[in-house]
Amino acid sequence: MSENCLFCKIVNGTLEADFLLETENIVAFRDINPVAPVHILIIPKKHIASLAHLEEEDESLMGEIVKATSDLADQEGLAEGYRVVVNTGSHGGQSVAHLHFHLIGGRSLQWPPG
Ligand code: AMP
Numbered sequence: 001m002s003e004n005c006l007f008c009k010i011v012n013g014t015l016e017a018d019f020l021l022e023t024e025n026i027v028a029f030r031d032i033n034p035v036a037p038v039h040i041l042i043i044p045k046k047h048i049a050s051l052a053h054l055e056e057e058d059e060s061l062m063g064e065i066v067k068a069t070s071d072l073a074d075q076e077g078l079a080e081g082y083r084v085v086v087n088t089g090s091h092g093g094q095s096v097a098h099l100h101f102h103l104i105g106g107r108s109l110q111w112p113p114g
Helices: 008-012 057-075
Strands: 019-022 026-030 038-044 082-085 101-105
Touching: 008 026, 008 038, 019 057, 026 057, 026 082, 038 057, 057 082
Parallel strands: none
Antiparallel strands: 019 026, 026 038, 038 101, 082 101
C-alpha cells in the first residue's frame, strides 16, 4: 500500500469501485472513463508503480493477472477479440502510478495507436 495512490485506495476500499473480480492478490473493476464498450482495469493489490518496477517475486502475480484478463474477456463476451494495454511511464502515457492492465473491447480497435 502506498499513501495517496488512487488504486491502493480502491484496493483498500477508501475509494469506491465495483469489483468484477477479487482474489487474494488482484482486483478488477471498470474504468471510470471507458474508451470502448468494455474497458476493465486489472490490478495487483500490491503496490507496484509500473511494469518497469517488477521484481523477481512478481512473476506468478503477473501470470495470475494475464489469466484473469483472458477469463474476464470470455465473461464479457469478447469473442471477436480485444486489446490488453499496459501504459508504462511518461512516454507510455501512464497516468496512475500503480500497475494496471487495461482490457479493452466491444468494438473494432485501430492500430497503431497515436
Ligand atoms: P493510465 O493512463 O494507463 O495510467 O490509465 C489510468 C486509467 O485509470 C484511466 O483509463 C482512467 O480513466 C482510470 N481511472 C482513474 N481513476 C479511476 C477510478 N476512480 N475508477 C476507475 N478507473 C479510474
